Amino acid sequence: MDRVAIVGIGMTKQERRKNAETFSDMVFEAVTKALNDAEMTIQDIDNIVTGCNDFWDGRTISSMAVGDASGAWDKNISCVEGDGTFVALYGLTRILSGSYRTTLITAHSKGSESISSLITNAMFDPIYTRPLGLDAITSSALQARRYMEQYGITEEQCARVSVKNHKNAKNNPYAQLPMDISVEDVLRSRILSSPIKLLDASPISDGACAIILANEEIAKRFSKHPVWIKGVGCCADAYHLGDRDLSESRSLEKAARTAYQMAGIQNPLKEIHVAELYDAFTYQELMWTEGLGFCNQGDGGKLLEKGETGMDGSIPVNPSGGCLSAHAVITAGLIRIAEAALQVRGDAGRRQISAAKTALAHGINGPCGQSHCVWIVGK
Amino acid sequence: MAKRVAVVGSGQTHHKSQRLDVNGVELIHEAVSRALQDTHLTRDDIDLVIIGNMDHFEGINYVDMWSIDGSGGFMKPTIKLTTGGTTGSTLAIAGYQMVASGLFNKALVIGWEKNSESDTTAAINTAFDPVWDRLTFAGAIGGLALEASVYMHSYGVTEKDAARVVVRDRKNACGNPYAHLRKEVTMEEVLRSPMLCDPVKLLDMCPRSDGACAVIFASEDVAEKITDTPAWIWGVANRHLYTFINDVNFHGLHSLKNASKELYQKCGIKEPLKEIDVIELYQPYSFGGLLWLESLGLCGDGEAPQLVWDGVTDMGGELPINPSGGVIPTNPIGATGLIRCAEAAMQIMGKAEGHQIQDVKIAMSTGFGGCMWSDMLLYGKKKPK
Numbered sequence: 001m002d003r004v005a006i007v008g009i010g011m012t013k014q015e016r017r018k019n020a021e022t023f024s025d026m027v028f029e030a031v032t033k034a035l036n037d038a039e040m041t042i043q044d045i046d047n048i049v050t051g052c053n054d055f056w057d058g059r060t061i062s063s064m065a066v067g068d069a070s071g072a073w074d075k076n077i078s079c080v081e082g083d084g085t086f087v088a089l090y091g092l093t094r095i096l097s098g099s100y101r102t103t104l105i106t107a108h109s110k111g112s113e114s115i116s117s118l119i120t121n122a123m124f125d126p127i128y129t130r131p132l133g134l135d136a137i138t139s140s141a142l143q144a145r146r147y148m149e150q151y152g153i154t155e156e157q158c159a160r161v162s163v164k165n166h167k168n169a170k171n172n173p174y175a176q177l178p179m180d181i182s183v184e185d186v187l188r189s190r191i192l193s194s195p196i197k198l199l200d201a202s203p204i205s206d207g208a209c210a211i212i213l214a215n216e217e218i219a220k221r222f223s224k225h226p227v228w229i230k231g232v233g234c235c236a237d238a239y240h241l242g243d244r245d246l247s248e249s250r251s252l253e254k255a256a257r258t259a260y261q262m263a264g265i266q267n268p269l270k271e272i273h274v275a276e277l278y279d280a281f282t283y284q285e286l287m288w289t290e291g292l293g294f295c296n297q298g299d300g301g302k303l304l305e306k307g308e309t310g311m312d313g314s315i316p317v318n319p320s321g322g323c324l325s326a327h328a329v330i331t332a333g334l335i336r337i338a339e340a341a342l343q344v345r346g347d348a349g350r351r352q353i354s355a356a357k358t359a360l361a362h363g364i365n366g367p368c369g370q371s372h373c374v375w376i377v378g379k
Numbered sequence: 380m381a382k383r384v385a386v387v388g389s390g391q392t393h394h395k396s397q398r399l400d401v402n403g404v405e406l407i408h409e410a411v412s413r414a415l416q417d418t419h420l421t422r423d424d425i426d427l428v429i430i431g432n433m434d435h436f437e438g439i440n441y442v443d444m445w446s447i448d449g450s451g452g453f454m455k456p457t458i459k460l461t462t463g464g465t466t467g468s469t470l471a472i473a474g475y476q477m478v479a480s481g482l483f484n485k486a487l488v489i490g491w492e493k494n495s496e497s498d499t500t501a502a503i504n505t506a507f508d509p510v511w512d513r514l515t516f517a518g519a520i521g522g523l524a525l526e527a528s529v530y531m532h533s534y535g536v537t538e539k540d541a542a543r544v545v546v547r548d549r550k551n552a553c554g555n556p557y558a559h560l561r562k563e564v565t566m567e568e569v570l571r572s573p574m575l576c577d578p579v580k581l582l583d584m585c586p587r588s589d590g591a592c593a594v595i596f597a598s599e600d601v602a603e604k605i606t607d608t609p610a611w612i613w614g615v616a617n618r619h620l621y622t623f624i625n626d627v628n629f630h631g632l633h634s635l636k637n638a639s640k641e642l643y644q645k646c647g648i649k650e651p652l653k654e655i656d657v658i659e660l661y662q663p664y665s666f667g668g669l670l671w672l673e674s675l676g677l678c679g680d681g682e683a684p685q686l687v688w689d690g691v692t693d694m695g696g697e698l699p700i701n702p703s704g705g706v707i708p709t710n711p712i713g714a715t716g717l718i719r720c721a722e723a724a725m726q727i728m729g730k731a732e733g734h735q736i737q738d739v740k741i742a743m744s745t746g747f748g749g750c751m752w753s754d755m756l757l758y759g760k761k762k763p764k
Contacts, residue, residue: 061463097479098381122440366444
C-alpha cells in the first residue's frame with residue numbers, strides 16, 4: 001500500500017442537544033478545525049467524502065445538507081452511509097487509486113433530533129423481526145445475555161467498563177459524560193433491557209468530526225506531524241441474528257487479521273499501544289478486545305479486571321471515554337480514528353498515553369456488531 | 380501503486396413497475412447471480428461488496444447489512460453509498476476507485492430499488508431543507524419542469540423537440556430485453572399525455588421501476604483472465620452544486636458541465652461528439668435529453684434540438700445516446716446510474732446484442748440526481764496508460 005497520512009483533525013464537542021446548530025453548522029466547525037490543524041485552506045482539498053445516514057438525519061440524500069459546509073462546491077464529492085470508519089476507508093481508497101491527493105472526510109449526527117429506537121428498529125427485517133420491537137438496545141441485550149452465559153461474564157465486569165470510560169472522559173474536553181461513578185452506581189441504574197442498564201449504554205449525542213487524509217507527497221509538504229495509515233480491514237457477518245453465535249465476533253477477527261497483516265502486526269497486545277473501540281454498550285468493549293486478539297475468547301472481563309485496558313495498562317482502551325461517554329452515531333468511528341491519531345501525535349492532552357507509537361481505531365455497522373472496520377495508525 | 384480497473388461483467392433484473400414475485404433481497408440476488416454467471420465467477424472470487432439505494436424508498440436502514448443474503452457479502456468487506464438519484468453512478472465510481480486502490484481485486488457493485496414499496500415523491504421531498512426549501516420547492520418533477528421552462532424560454536425550444544427524445548428512447552428500449560416500458564410511442568401520444576408539471580407531461584417522464592443491477596469491477600491483475608474484452612475505466616468525475624434552491628443556476632446543468640470538463644481533460648477528449656462512440660445518459664425526462672447534451676459540450680447552447688432531429692443521437696447516428704432506452708423507459712432509482720455503467724460497458728464488450736452499436740471504442744455513462752448532482756465515467760476498449 002502507498003503511504004497515506006492523517007494530516008488534519010477537527011471535532012466539535014459532543015453534547016446531548018446542540019440547539020443552536022444545524023448539521024451544516026456542526027460540520028463547518030469540524031472542517032474549519034481540521035483545515036486549521038493541517039494548516040491548509042479548502043483550496044488544498046481536492047475531494048470530499050461525507051458520512052451521513054438518511055434515517056438518522058431524517059433526510060433523503062443526507063449528504064446534500066452538508067455539502068457546502070464540507071467545502072465541496074465544485075469538487076468531487078461522495079457519500080458513504082455507515083460508520084465513520086467505513087467512510088474513511090472509502091476516502092483512503094480514493095487517494096490510493098491515484099484519483100486524488102487530499103481527501104476531506106466528514107461525519108455528523110444529531111441524536112437529539114432522532115428517535116433512536118425507531119431508527120434502529122428499521123435495521124431489522126420488516127416482516128419477521130421488526131414487529132418484535134428489536135432495536136439497538138434490545139438486540140444488544142440479547143447479545144450481552146448470550147455472551148455472559150457463554151463465558152461467565154458478569155454484570156460487575158460490564159459495569160467496570162462504564163466506570164473506567166466515564167472516568168477517562170474527564171480528561172477529554174470533547175466528551176459529553178465525564179463522570180466519577182462506582183460499579184454500584186452502574187448496577188443500580190435503571191434497566192433499559194436486561195441485562196443492559198442505563199449506565200451500560202452510550203448516551204444520545206450531537207456532534208461532528210472531520211479528518212484530512214493526504215498522499216505521501218502532500219503529507220510531507222504540509223504536515224509537521226503526519227500520522228501514517230498502516231493497515232485497514234473490514235468484514236461483515238450474517239444479517240439474521242439467528243444465523244450468528246452472538247457471543248463471538250468472527251467478522252471482527254477477520255477484519256483485524258486483515259489490518260494486522262497489512263500493518264505487519266503479529267502480537268497486537270504488545271505492538272499496539274492504545275485502542276479506541278466502538279463501545280456502544282459496556283459488554284461490547286469486552287467482546288471487541290477478544291475479537292481484536294488482545295486476549296482469548298471469553299477473557300475480555302479478566303483483561304479488564306487485571307487493569308490491562310486501563311490508562312496505565314498494557315493496552316489502554318478508550319482513553320477518550322469511548323462511545324459510552326459520547327456517541328454521535330456515524331461520527332463515532334471517525335472520532336475513534338481522530339483520537340487514535342491524536343495519541344500517535346502526542347496531542348491527546350490529559351488523555352495522552354505515553355509513548356503511543358501505534359494505535360488502533362475500530363467502528364461497527366449493523367445490529368450487534370454485524371460488520372467491523374479496524375484501522376491501525378502509527379508514526 | 381494504483382491499479383488500472385475494468386468492468387468485466389454485469390447482470391440486471393427484468394425491470395417492472397411491481398416485482399411482487401421477489402422481496403428486496405431476492406431482487407438483489409437475481410442481479411448478483413446474473414453478474415456472476417456473466418463473468419463465470421463465484422461468490423468466493425469476490426473480495427468487496429459495494430451496495431446502494433435510497434433508504435426512504437423501502438424504509439430499510441443499513442441496507443448493506445440487511446442485504447447480505449442476496450449480495451453475497453457474508454464474511455466479506457461490505458460498504459454502502461448513497462447520493463440520491465446518482466447513487467448507482469456513485470457506486471460505479473467507488474467500485475473503480477476501491478479496486479484501483481490495490482486493496483481489493485474484484486468488487487461486486489450493486490444498485491437496487493423497489494419503488495413499488497415506496498411513496499417516491501414523498502421520499503424525495505425529504506431531501507430538501509426542512510425549513511427553507513421543502514415547503515416551496517421539493518420533489519423530482521418540479522425542479523425539472525423549472526429547468527425545462529428556463530431552457531424553452533432561452534432558446535425557443537418546444538415540447539415537440541422534447542417529445543422527439545422520448546420517441547427515440549422508447550423505440551430503443553424495444554431492443555433491450557430488460558427494459559421496463561418496451562412499447563414505442565408516437566410524437567402525438569407524448570404531446571397529448573397528461574400534464575404533470577408544465578411543460579413536463581407523463582410521457583416526458585421516467586416511470587418508477589423495481590429492479591437491481593450488479594457490475595463486477597476487476598483490477599488489471601485479473602481483468603483479462605476473466606474476459607477477453609474488458610471495458611477499461613479511463614476516468615471518472617463528479618460535481619454537486621446544490622444545498623439550497625438559490626444555489627442552482629438553471630441555465631444548463633452546471634454540475635454536468637464542470638464534471639465533463641474535468642473528465643475530458645483527464646482522458647484527453649477534445650471533441651466529445653466525434654471521439655465518443657456511445658453515451659448512456661441518465662436522463663429521467665425528455666428535456667434533459669436536449670439541454671444536457673449542451674452541458675456535455677456535444678453542441679453549442681440551444682443547438683441540441685437540431686442535433687436530435689438530425690438523428691445524430693439515434694441508433695445509426697454519429698453518437699447514439701441510450702441504445703438501451705435509457706431512463707425514460709426504466710428507472711429503478713438506486714440501480715439506474717449503475718445500469719448506465721453496465722450498458723456502456725456492454726457496448727465496449729460487444730455484449731449488448733439487440734441494441735449493440737457497431738465498433739464501440741469509447742463509451743460514456745452519466746448519473747443525475749434531482750439535487751443537480753452529476754456523476755460521469757468514461758470507458759475504453761484500450762487499456763489506459
